[in-house]
Amino acid sequence: MTLLEVRGSPPPRQWRKQPFIVNPWVRWGLYLGALVYLVLAIGSLEFNWARIIAGMDRGAAFIAGFLKPDFTSRWQDIYEGFLESLTMTVVATVIGVLLSIPVALGAARNLAPLPVYLVCRGIIAVSRAFQEIIIAIVFVAMFGFGPLAGVATLAFSSIGFLAKLLAEDIEDIDRQQVEAIQATGASWLQILNYAIQPQVAARFIGLSLYRLDINFRESAVIGIVGAGGIGATLNTAIARYEYDSAAAVLLCIIAVVLLVEYSSGFLRRRLL
């Protein structure tokens, strides 16, 4: 009692939310680093205001095109472009799925010996590192313009995507089930079929359908570098300043993407 009187009332206790990064040096260092980066990055931007203002008309014209899309005058091109995109998507997905399976088996550390593992992981890494457009450029240089280059591109990208996820699934399987089948004297292929496939197949089908989705979306752009599909139509329309046709193509893409996404989702739910 006396103590309190002597020292006066204690200061009100403080409370603040504990920050995510506890060490203040690291925290403020990161904040400072981020700030410096932002200043540098934004500083290196160049704004050409005159050009941007001049472009506003075009922007307005484009929005007007969206409000009044023109499906008819380029209908033939749009139709053919979509047909090409869809066929490319189907073929590339099938090929990609088929090829991704052996690559995934090779890239699963619990199945493959080290050299095979490294090769397959290398394939996956390269396939995932490069954007589809870059791969398309290389394939166009090899196969010439046309949808075959597009098919090769999409198939190659699908391999990286699917094989990586499938390999991770295989690495996560329950070892006991494999051992049980092994103990019956089954051969390697039989172990694959009886112990591993049942554990990973359902998710792989789901992933393949998801990839079908992605492949259609990508098929809409690789046409820009000459690898077939609706992208070429779109590119031409934009280059000719036919905004209403371009808007029509874009609206069609959105519609088909929705359709593909919805039906692949439906299939996924039905199959699993």
Add this chain to the structure above:
Amino acid sequence: MPVTVTGGQRCWQRRDRAAQLRIWLVWLVGTALFMAAWSFISAQTIWMFVWDSPAQAYDLASRMVNPRWDYFERILWPLWDTINIATLGTLLGVIIAIPIAFLAAHNTTPSRALIRPLALLIIVSSRSINSLIWALLLVLIMGPGILAGIIAIALRSIGFIGKLLYEAIEEVSNEPVEAIEATGASRMQVLSYGIWPQVLPTVAGISVYRWDINIREATVLGLVGAGGIGIQLQASINNLAWNQVTVIFLAILATVFVSEWISARVRHALI
């Protein structure tokens, strides 16, 4: 029932007849579809070029194996631009996507009849259109340059982040939210105390994941004039300077590996 008894002999098949027939039918239709699609593509292909492709590939490879290392200096600046496009674009995308996601999630939207469909429409259109197409349009409107690239990346990211985020918001556990509501908190307080803490790690995780994807996307935006290393790539290809292309490819590869590593580390730390 896959088990049938015929004359005292029990028979087992994995599937009953109807299921088996359905499966055969699916295979048949699938194969027919594939063959039709393939023949369509084959008809559009000039096979002569394709048969020639091994020679082309060999030619390409032989031009590429001799990288022009001194070209590397010239792509440092574009590389910096590429990273900026991805980072600033992701940042912009996140900032726009967060409110849209809250407007789209059915447990936080102010109006399910009006605003939610609108927000979903924005998300869907943004998702359906590749960043390269956005860049194509933006370059047309605002001229070539990094700014068009940043906005293109942002526009594509909105849909991606928005979709994953609004799904996460719809899955937040309801008890803390109700507990906060029970204290008499306002709507915004419920958002910031009940829901935001639950989705914050998701926001961070999705953003970093998208940033990693955006680095890859940003490498090609230059092909349509939207800044970054794609401009050098385009120029080198047009000049058939494949030994420069090699250097660019290696630079892209290295950047992508680093960004993937960072993204994986950050996402790991968040869990």
Add this chain to the structure above:
Amino acid sequence: MLTIEQLTKRYSTGDLALDSVDLQVTKGQVIALIGPSGAGKSTLIRCVNRLVEPTHGRIWLNNEQITGLRSRSLRRMRCRIGMIFQEYALVERLTVMENVLSGRLGYIGFWRSFFRRFPETDIERAFDLLERVGIEDMVDKRADALSGGQRQRVGIARALIQNPEILLIDEPTASLDPKTSRQIMQLIVDLCRESGLAAIINIHDVQLAMMFVERVIGLRQGRVVYDGSPAQLNAARLTEIYGEADWTGTAREEQDEQRDLPTSAEVIVPLIELPETGVGRQRVVGS
């Protein structure tokens, strides 16, 4: 019939799991392998079908050497050795029938197994076994829809359809309630007796082991420290295997005459009154 000679296993981590184990199993003999956790029981039976590669030593099955066999002949050897796992190790997403038939994989070619075209005799035998283990109604259920006891029965059927010469059984009852444990043990012992099968059963529950087997092997730190009939397994010997503990109610009293192995009626009837919580275990053998 099964001969193990100087079997030693050192894992790559440096653990010496088995240290010069010698063992002989004669035809039709059912053996319980007991020992504390980490004694090397699982390692021992896994060495027999080479799921684990022995570091040293030799194993014969009917004068054919198992150690040293290469891929194809090893697989043929594995056909002759049935294995039953603690966590059942069924392939969860396959049906009961597919799981049972997977025991025949070593006998048929890949494409037949791929299209599930098993010989009629195999299917007939699978049905018989499913009836024998009491789950004939579950043929088309998926394995992940079964209870623990039902799963273990599928596991037993899968091992038996191999027509093995010996069964390796790793803790068949560890995940089961006491009543089901006894039923499963009874089933295993009966099945072995019916077809003159030898079996090595890893088991933690010493009383349960003593009820059913004719020979017990005690393993401690990779060495055999006991090998004899369950009758002689007294408190001192259990201490030697497991270390110091209160063994009253577990070990047989010295003067207790060796009983005949219980018949199924004897075992199952007292079980009915057993509480299923697992606390009543101690009472069974002594009573």
